[in-house]
Amino acid sequence: MTGVTVIAEPRPKTRNGTALLIGLAVVLLLSALLGLGIGSSSMTLERLLLAVIGQGAQTDELIIWTLRAPRVLLSGLAGMTLALAGLLLQRATRNPLAAPSVLGITDGAALGAVGFLFLFSNESNSLTVSIYWQPLAAACGAAVFAVLVAVLAKGAARGPVSLILHGFALGKLAQAGVTMLMIVGPVYRANQAATWLAGSVHQARWIDVAIISVLLAAIVPVVLLLARRMDQLLLDDASAEASGLPVMQTQALLLALAVVLTAAAVSFVGAIGFVGLIAPHAARLLLGTRALPVMIGTAFIGAVLVVLADVVVRYLFAPFEVPTGAVTALIGAPYFLYILFRSGRAHA
Amino acid sequence: MKRAFLILGLLVPVLAAASLQFGVHYTSPAEVWRALTVGGDDQAALIVTTLRVPRTIIAVLVGAGLGLSGLLMQTVTRNPLAEPGLLGINAGAAFAAVLMVTLLGIEAPLPLTLAACAGALTTATLIYCMAWLGNDSASPLHLLLAGLVMMALLTSGVQVALVSSERAMEELLFWLSGAFTNGQVALLLPAALIMGTIAACCVFSSRLLDVLTADDATAGALGVPVVAARGTAFAAAAILAGISVALAGSVNFVGLAAPHLARRLGARSHIRLIPLSMLAGASLALAADIASRFLIYPAQAPVGAVLAMIGVPVLLMLLRRKGTAAA
Numbered sequence: 001m002t003g004v005t006v007i008a009e010p011r012p013k014t015r016n017g018t019a020l021l022i023g024l025a026v027v028l029l030l031s032a033l034l035g036l037g038i039g040s041s042s043m044t045l046e047r048l049l050l051a052v053i054g055q056g057a058q059t060d061e062l063i064i065w066t067l068r069a070p071r072v073l074l075s076g077l078a079g080m081t082l083a084l085a086g087l088l089l090q091r092a093t094r095n096p097l098a099a100p101s102v103l104g105i106t107d108g109a110a111l112g113a114v115g116f117l118f119l120f121s122n123e124s125n126s127l128t129v130s131i132y133w134q135p136l137a138a139a140c141g142a143a144v145f146a147v148l149v150a151v152l153a154k155g156a157a158r159g160p161v162s163l164i165l166h167g168f169a170l171g172k173l174a175q176a177g178v179t180m181l182m183i184v185g186p187v188y189r190a191n192q193a194a195t196w197l198a199g200s201v202h203q204a205r206w207i208d209v210a211i212i213s214v215l216l217a218a219i220v221p222v223v224l225l226l227a228r229r230m231d232q233l234l235l236d237d238a239s240a241e242a243s244g245l246p247v248m249q250t251q252a253l254l255l256a257l258a259v260v261l262t263a264a265a266v267s268f269v270g271a272i273g274f275v276g277l278i279a280p281h282a283a284r285l286l287l288g289t290r291a292l293p294v295m296i297g298t299a300f301i302g303a304v305l306v307v308l309a310d311v312v313v314r315y316l317f318a319p320f321e322v323p324t325g326a327v328t329a330l331i332g333a334p335y336f337l338y339i340l341f342r343s344g345r346a347h348a
Numbered sequence: 349m350k351r352a353f354l355i356l357g358l359l360v361p362v363l364a365a366a367s368l369q370f371g372v373h374y375t376s377p378a379e380v381w382r383a384l385t386v387g388g389d390d391q392a393a394l395i396v397t398t399l400r401v402p403r404t405i406i407a408v409l410v411g412a413g414l415g416l417s418g419l420l421m422q423t424v425t426r427n428p429l430a431e432p433g434l435l436g437i438n439a440g441a442a443f444a445a446v447l448m449v450t451l452l453g454i455e456a457p458l459p460l461t462l463a464a465c466a467g468a469l470t471t472a473t474l475i476y477c478m479a480w481l482g483n484d485s486a487s488p489l490h491l492l493l494a495g496l497v498m499m500a501l502l503t504s505g506v507q508v509a510l511v512s513s514e515r516a517m518e519e520l521l522f523w524l525s526g527a528f529t530n531g532q533v534a535l536l537l538p539a540a541l542i543m544g545t546i547a548a549c550c551v552f553s554s555r556l557l558d559v560l561t562a563d564d565a566t567a568g569a570l571g572v573p574v575v576a577a578r579g580t581a582f583a584a585a586a587i588l589a590g591i592s593v594a595l596a597g598s599v600n601f602v603g604l605a606a607p608h609l610a611r612r613l614g615a616r617s618h619i620r621l622i623p624l625s626m627l628a629g630a631s632l633a634l635a636a637d638i639a640s641r642f643l644i645y646p647a648q649a650p651v652g653a654v655l656a657m658i659g660v661p662v663l664l665m666l667l668r669r670k671g672t673a674a675a
Contacts, residue, residue, distance in 0.1 A: 097493075152664060161489040162667060168496045169663045172600075176656035179525060182517070184644045197524075198507055273500065320512040326504035333501035337494055341478070 017293040020286055024300040028076070031307045035072035036064055038315050074204040075310045075324070076303035077212045078265040079275055082106075083302020084223060085261035086276020087283070087295060091230045092254035095160040096281070096339060100262040101273030102164050103149055104171030105142045109266035110197070111174040111181075112141020118181045132211065139263035145170055146259045199272030199325030201310050208268045215264040223257060223295065230254070230291035272325040274332020275302050281339070305331075349620060352613035356627035360408065363634035367404040368396055371641050375400075399529075405536055406528045407633040410592045411602055413543045415629020416550065417592070418603025419610070419621055420585035423557050424578045425479050427488040428608070429666060432468070432589035433600025435491075436498030440471025441593035442523040443502045443509070450513040457532040457594070461539075465590030471498065472586035476579075489667075525652025526599035528637050539591050546584050547626065554618035557581065599652060601659025602629050608662065632658070 037048045043060060050056035051064045082100060089098040089105075100106045116137035120129045153166040178197060232245040233254075240247050265272070283297035309327040368380045375383075375392050383393035384401075414432060421430040432438050444467025445460050454460070478494045503524060510520050522530060550557065556577055559567045567574045592599060609632070610624035633651075636658065640649040 159489070161493055164493055165489055165496075165667055166664065168493070169660050169667070172656050173660040176525075176653035176660075179521060179653045180644060180649050183521075183649065184647050198504065317508070317512045320514060322508050322511045326507045326511075329500050329504035330508075333497045333504070336497045337478075340490060340494060340497070 017287050017290075021293060021296055021300070024286075024297055024304070028300050028304050028307075031304045031311070032072050032076060035075065035307045035311050036068050038311050039063070039068060039318070070206045070209050071201055071204040071310065072307055073209045074212065074268060075201045075306040077209065077216060078201065078269040078272065079279075079302040079304070079306030080299040081212065081216060081261045081265040081302075082272060082275040083279030083298045083305070084220075084295065085258040085265070086302075087280040087298045088223065088230075088254045088258040088261070089276065090280050091233055091291070092251045092258065093160075093163060094233070095163060097160055097164045097277070097336070098167075099274065099277035100142075100258065101171070101271065101276060102336070103167035104145050104169075104174060105149075105167075105259060105262045106199075106266050106271040106273060107171040107174035107178070108145025109138040109142035109263045110271040111145075111177045112263070113138040113267045113270075114178050114181045115141065118184065135211070135215070135264055135267040138267035139260055141174070142259045142263040142266070143256075145174055146255060150255070197271060197325075198323035198329070199266075199270035200321060200323040201269050201306070202313075202321040204268075212264055212268055215260075219257060219261060219264075224292070226250075226254065226257075227291040227295060230295075231289075234289065270323070270325065272306065272328055274328045274336065275305050278328075278332050278335055279305060281335075349614055352610075352615065352624060353627075356613075356624060356631060359631045360627055360634070363631055363638065364404050364408060367407065367634055367638055368400045370638060371395070371400065372646050402533050402536070403528045403637065404634070406595050407637045408630045409536070409540055409543060410526075410528065410596045410599055411606070411630035411633025412547075412626035413539075413588045413592045413629070414599060414602040414633075415606030415610075415625040415627075416543075416547055416622060417585040417588035418629075419607040419618075419625040420550070420557075420581050420588075421603065422607055423560055423618070424582045424585070425476075425488075425491060426561060426563070427479070427491055429488050429492045429604070429663070430495075431601070431603035432585065432592075433598060433603060434499065434663075435472075435475050435495030436502055437468050437471045437475065437495075437586055437589045438593050438598035438600060439499045439502035439506070441465070441468035441590045442598045443467055443505045444470070445594060446506050446509045446523055450509045450515075457535045461535060461591060461594035464594040465587050468586040468590035468593065469583060471502070472582055472589075474498070476582055521650050521652075522597040524598060525650045526597040526655070527651055528596050528633070529648075532595075535595060539595055542591060543588060546588060547622065550581075550584070550622050551619065554622060557618040557622075597652070599633070599655065601655045601662070602632050604666075605659055605662045606632055608666070 033045075033048065036052065037043050037045065041063065043051070047056055047060055048064070051060040054061065056064075085105075086099040089100060089103060090096055092098075113134055116134050120133075149163070149167045149170050152170070153163045175197060229245060229250050232240050232243050233247070233250060235243065237247050262276075279298045279302035280294070282301045283294045287293045287297045305328060306324065309324050309331075312327050313322050313324055365377070365380075369375050369377065373392070373395055375396055379392045380396055382388065383396035387393060387397065418431040421432065421435065422428055424430075441464040445464040448454050448460055448463040475491070475495055475498065479491050506523050507520065510523065518530075521527065556572060559570050559572050560574070560577060560581065562570075564574050567577075589603075606629035607621065607625045609628040610621050613624060613628075615621045615624045632655075636651050636654040640651045640654045643649040643654060
């Protein structure tokens with residue numbers, strides 16, 4: 001059972017972190033350009049760049065600035081947010097399999113968001129209160145499920161896999177609730193339903209981008225300040241306490257931040273899964289274990305993943321709005337199986 | 349033990365009768381009886397004969413089939429948490445069936461069932477290899493986790509296939525969380541025959557299944573061809589799951605809860621576990637289906653959502669139990 005923690009061992013090798021981070025930023029920029037260029041009318045790079053700087057044809061500028069730019073930005077920001085949430089959860093639980101989607105937190109947030117739509121809609125399916133309260137409802141849902149998972153898993157058999165199973169089980173419960181509310185509430189088509197069950201960025205608006213940016217700007221500095229504590233948390237409880245870290249308090253703080261981050265992402269893009277799992281792993285593979293570079297790397301990789309997943313959705317499945325979360329799950333689920341069984345073998 | 353058979357044996361017909369009576373329109377027992385025996389073309393009779401009778405039969409068949417399938421999987425993998433839904437085998441069957449519908453445009457019941465069975469068998473083979481790979485190091489929890497991730501993967505596949513062919517939400521919900529309402533009536537008889545045959549074979553070889561609950565070395569020493577027996581039983585479980593999916597979409601948690609209910613009632617040997625699991629599965633499916641008609645009245649809740657609300661607590665309770673977590 002303890003075998004799973006083997007891969008969390010610190011890597012002694014130091015790497016040229018700055019160069020790698022700059023490289024990741026370039027990859028992110030290129031993915032964003034790809035996201036802007038690909039769609040029902042593809043553009044050459046020249047036309048695209050002209051439109052971006054405001055010198056292009058009017059239709060090009062319209063397509064870029066009102067349709068694609070908010071979508072690409074929202075994908076990137078949501079990816080960053082979910083990836084950071086995954087990293088915080090993996091550090092807080094010291095469990096490499098943890099992520100907002102596998103711990104049922106994204107489903108809890110989706111339940112909160114759909115519950116909000118259900119409670120505050122009138123007969124003609126229009127909202128009676130401002131939509132800006134929706135992130136708060138999502139945060140409540142996410143928090144309730146995070147606490148439930150933590151409390152129930154604590155009472156049961158210990159071990160990393162047991163924790164994840166509790167998350168999965170409660171996530172199924174939240175999904176059942178979402179389904180139920182969708183039937184009585186204002187959701188009619190499969191793609192809308194899939195948005196809440198699997199996550200999608202196809203309804204991106206500038207206002208969404210603005211709100212999620214503000215939330216990220218508020219939370220990210222706090223997360224960065226916690227980098228040192230996250231390094232200390234890699235030690236076992238006794239050593240961490242001895243190094244002056246209030247372990248329980250730090251874990252609770254990380255968990256709370258992860259809940260808020262998840263809720264922020266889910267209330268705009270739905271329950272996109274597995275980004276929070278893959279991005280921290282990829283970042284650690286590239287950058288080692290020190291929290292600060294890994295954090296920045298995780299955010300970049302998360303953004304790249306969701307932006308590219310959205311490109312895949314638009315390129316392969318247009319004009320249908322296949323949920324972005326289905327694409328991230330197609331990549332993430334096999335990777336999860338790989339970690340699960342690699343760690344099993346390492347133990348044997 | 350006799351009492352357990354008596355309780356469940358009575359519960360199934362009682363629930364089935366309730367399932368024929370209750371719904372958005374209440375039908376009195378006298379009207380149900382008249383509709384079943386005489387027929388007629390008034391509204392009450394039509395509701396009973398064309399809607400509620402097939403729905404009830406599907407619930408009984410699927411519940412019993414999944415109960416048996418779950419029992420077989422738990423026996424074969426020696427894992428109390430195994431079940432076709434949580435191991436992703438239902439999702440595999442649904443994915444194959446959905447591909448058949450969306451890519452090839454074939455919606456006839458027979459090819460759909462064959463596709464579902466093929467999908468279930470393929471997924472079952474993958475999961476079984478994983479169980480076998482992780483045999484010495486992985487705990488029962490590892491297998492379940494692998495299954496759940498497999499389920500997430502295949503569910504995404506179903507979503508991609510259905511959304512990219514512009515299907516209605518009902519269809520998505522049918523394949524992902526199951527429904528007893530829109531099954532094909534033509535499938536009922538062949539499905540019942542195949543399920544009955546598999547159940548009979550299981551009862552016939554119940555001693556063999558008892559031996560399989562022991563570890564491989566012990567079972568081998570008792571003269572059982574272990575690998576072949578486990579493989580066959582797992583394949584039978586997958587076929588049961590495939591047929592259930594063709595009838596009612598992916599109905600999860602019944603296969604987990606039913607065998608545990610049977611064990612709770614005191615059954616230990618397979619000769620008793622098999623019929624009790626099937627009866628428990630049928631009761632569970634019927635009860636969930638009846639509840640689904642009233643939970644968000646007058647709309648109908650998806651039965652999968654109702655079963656998740658029953659099944660998740662059962663799963664959490666099993667996770668809490670000692671022995672499940674031990675590697």
